[in-house]
Amino acid sequence: MSDSPLTATRAPSSGFSLFYYASPQTFFPLAGKLLWPTWIIAIALTIAGLYTGFFIAPTDATQGDSYRIIFIHVPAAWMSMVVYLVMAFWCAVGLIFNTRLSFMMSSALAPTGAMWAFIALWTGALWGKPTWGTYWVWDARLTSELILFFLYCGYMALQAAIDDPRRADRAGALIAIVGAINVPIIYFSVKWWNTLHQGASVSLTQSPSMASTMLTGMLLMALAAWAYTIGVALVRVRAIMIERERNTDWVRQLGNAAQAGDSKA
Amino acid sequence: MKPRQKRFALIAVGVIALAGAATLVLTAFEDNMVFFFTPTQVAAREAPQGRTFRIGGMVEEGSLERGADGTSVKFLVTDTVNKIPVTYTGALPDLFKEGKGVVAQGKLNDGGVFAASEVLAKHDENYMPPEAAHALEQAKKAQGTVVQ
């Protein structure tokens, strides 16, 4: 009964792991290239949107100039919902295909989504005072949007509290995916509970009940918000990639380059 | 049961529960969950006496009277069937207009007058410049005269 020779041998670390690391490594430079065009588009759209919103779109017949809050309120509200859905999507992809890049995308989006949700709440409250006569009511649309904001906060707080990135990713994914139920509730809440918040002015099935210049301004600002979100998320995801992949070769090469740059300067 | 069958049974139970939830939500919506009463309900004495509640409807055209002190107002809330008189002292929201939606919170006093402590304006999804609104109004009026 002597010890048999060790059956375990060290395998060359290629094969599976190559596929595994491929995505961040190739995505990093790609994201870098996309960055500047995105910023330029975002700035251009913002300027165009604000100009249309303030100088071309006329005063509203009932609300007067307070309605001009629409140019941020609606893009922010839309983005807060869309970003959450995109986050949930990336999380689901990450859980199914076990790709780390998708989790990184998700955590890169969260702060921006939370910001949009906050802006939607803030501008909505400021808009509510002159129009409805109150900053806040516990109506379904408002409450569910507030819950969306909390969901973003919960996602971020949970990720921050967990040291192990893999566990953080998976735990966050659970919130993102389960919380996604909230988004349709927000969207349809004005139909289901007919309370203070107005119904949809823009929908796929009906022509918009809004003067065309107003609509143009709003859509331009919405597109600007899209571009901004993409830009910020790209920068953040690049930062996250470096933070998490510190001990991989491609980040080392990056560090090498930075060192070289330092010594030149 | 094999583990696989167990899992299937669990999924089935879950789906049934979700379906049950959906039906319950739908039945809840059939009921009046909304936190305001219509003037018709108030007229039918369905609303509570001496307690705070909310009333919702349209401000009757031409019913708005401003008090001498400048801050108290009186108006009728209508759902086109019944009308309830409402009194209120305080600043009105800017969207408060005759013919537009309103939600008021307060109590019904003995005279059947609703004493509001808060008045909120409800606004629809239409946005248009004043000229367009004017034109629309003209058109409506014209149509009205034709029908009459």
Place this chain on the structure above:
Amino acid sequence: MNWESASHFWAMGGYGFFVWGSYAVTALLVAAELVLVARRMRAARAGAARDVAIERIDADRRGRA
């Protein structure tokens, strides 16, 4: 042009507080986020560079030993 003068523009038909309150907070948040995100990127790059530096020192030491 909607506005007769700059003061009209800032008054926003009497809704200046609400409208500019919305836009200002949005601008502030966007600016803050851009700054934070840039700082995070810089910190990440610096960390990677530091790792490489440490590795080099380590390698040097070992080479000498």
Place this chain on the structure above:
Amino acid sequence: MPEPSAPLLETRALTCVRGRARLFAGLDLTVGEGELLHVAGANGSGKTSLLRILCGLSEPESGEVRWRGQPARSVRDDWRGGMLYLGHRNGVKDDFTPLENLHASAAIAGERIADTVLLEALVDIGLAARLDVPARSLSQGQRRRVALARLLADTRSALWILDEPFTALDVRAVAVLAAAMAAHLRRGGALIYTTHQPVDIEAERRQTLNLDDYAC
């Protein structure tokens, strides 16, 4: 479909990362029926981490675990049902007596074991005198024994995975446990364990995996 000829448990190119550190990489191992694998290594070399991967409590960074020739994740129920894991922590409830503890563990594992079998196990491991006290007033070694009594009562599992089973045990208890392990191996079971104590376990076929050799 498990292949009858396939080894009980194999790993392919297993890599484990904890925190920032990569503990081991490219680890291949094979454990067949009746085989003993002693995982050795210094403190912090990753023994516990490896064992938790082998029983499915954590996911490897890359690589895969195979159970009877199939990817273990795809035959998860077989895998879990065929394995018994005992970690650093005893899984013993302070408020239960030893017998109640064994019943509770069996219930959670989805088994139903007769009282007599459990009692016999407790007596064999030397807890006969402490059957009616709650575990909170047991000594360190006695608590460990409660956890280990599960092994003596187990005839179902094909593979035992034990993380430092001998800690806190006195010489007699170590001998009892070693005998139980040998019996398990004779029955055709396999055994993976770690220990820092030199303990002799009878086995036909044995391997030692020293994780220090794999340190990155």
Place this chain on the structure above:
Amino acid sequence: MPEPSAPLLETRALTCVRGRARLFAGLDLTVGEGELLHVAGANGSGKTSLLRILCGLSEPESGEVRWRGQPARSVRDDWRGGMLYLGHRNGVKDDFTPLENLHASAAIAGERIADTVLLEALVDIGLAARLDVPARSLSQGQRRRVALARLLADTRSALWILDEPFTALDVRAVAVLAAAMAAHLRRGGALIYTTHQPVDIEAERRQTLNLDDYAC
């Protein structure tokens, strides 16, 4: 007034009762400077209970503990100040790094030890690579090492009382610890410890107390 010629620690007719059971009775022992006392005995024989009585954490049922010839209770400060106890539990905070843990322990013990001394102890016990991680992500053996590093940094205590110090330690760490114990004995310190592992500690004078002999 401590008598200089008196042994460091003695017990007179010590009796210990836990729950219903009388663990030992009429236990007399004497430990002098530079002396090693190994407390042996089966699981549950009362080793931990005895050690806790010797360091004053619990009261014996009857009998007394004497410190340098005086009843220990009457010279409590001397007794506490001259002794270092390490129990089953590590006294390691999950959220502190190893160094912070040592600082916190020293502060509680009313000592102030220089960073360099503590760092040296941590390096000696083999934690150099894990200095900046919180204890929660240390392996079992590494945690135990954090607790034991206190011993390496200690030069003040006349008596060490260690309850199973070797659990979870790998071979190298056991050797380091045994060396530290030997050094302590050479310095004239005394040492009382329990273990189930056979570990060789260099000592001029040694005793073994087998509690199984005292079982009632």
Place this chain on the structure above:
Amino acid sequence: MLSLFVSVVRRDLLLAWRRRSDVLTALGFFLLVTSLFPLGVGPEPEQLSHIAAGVMWVAALLATLLSVSRLFESDEADGTLEQMLLSVEPLPVIVLGKVCAYWLLTGLPLVVIAPLIGLQFNLSADETLIVCATLLVGTPSLSLLGAVGASLTLGLRGGGALIALLVLPLYVPVLIFGAGALDAWRAGLGIQSHLALLSAVLLVALAVCPLASATALRIAQD
């Protein structure tokens, strides 16, 4: 599977019985909050009856929020949780069993004691019945949702605050429907729709929470 569920429930109840007085923590807390209120607020009957449903619901919510973080704690600390994860039996059923036992120990007593509190707050028999009914349907949802939070934050730094952040948004609707039922009834509306919504929340929670919680536990142990 049913036998597994039953044995988990029995195990947790037995455990609780062994630490008897711990069981009463949630109930004691509920009694405390509801009894201290009249003390702090002053004993004006109408005012008390006005705030009764709110106070009772807030107390129930807090009682759950505070105790639920311990739901998996001891199982994690002593290693039983590992064994649960490794069991052939479906983890969601084990979780459901634990939640069920938890509710029997922390939720049900509140429902049972509520009439007493109702008396203290000057509620009529009908009103008391309504509060009890909403609590009966609502507290299981609180337990189920809380379990998800507990498993997500298991072993984390700052579990307490984090669990509140995660779970509270989900509790608020339950609180609003639950406490709102009495107001609706007083306002002359029926309470059917409130109860229907509470039941809907419960059903969704029953379907989703055990699964989510089980997943979170697996993640937490990784």
Place this chain on the structure above:
Amino acid sequence: MLSLFVSVVRRDLLLAWRRRSDVLTALGFFLLVTSLFPLGVGPEPEQLSHIAAGVMWVAALLATLLSVSRLFESDEADGTLEQMLLSVEPLPVIVLGKVCAYWLLTGLPLVVIAPLIGLQFNLSADETLIVCATLLVGTPSLSLLGAVGASLTLGLRGGGALIALLVLPLYVPVLIFGAGALDAWRAGLGIQSHLALLSAVLLVALAVCPLASATALRIAQD
């Protein structure tokens, strides 16, 4: 001895800083209770300002009662408490240090945040000041008394309920003087006598509690 005290305080604060969000539990709880109330009770300004002092004091009391049972728990679990008992340093000073850190983490934040809650409850500036002052003098007593309860029940089955049972009778006077001050002031009486009584309680607690708590800890570890 002062340096011992300071180093114990620093150690506990550092520990708390490491589990940052845990610190906020008491504060979060306080905010939660005080914010959920308007939600559950309905937002009528006079009513709110009427119950404000009571709600805030009850919330502070509960926040202490719920968190204080953990004061010695982690030290006991990981063996640090044994080391404290074996230290040459006087145990009461160590205990006082721990209580002090505990108050800094759970009592002081309540005092600091109280003005905000005052706003929410529609209190005037003077009224807010009074509530803050009573909280400032009263919460340390709550912490000290709670520590005795915590050490008496350390490691016992059912610590949670027991501690409430033991400590509550001592808390009630503090609650009554504390919440009563505002009412007295509103009634036109001064608040000096209330504050004097609260201070007296604090002084007695300072003298007695560390000693009592230290003794209880020695007994608990036997």
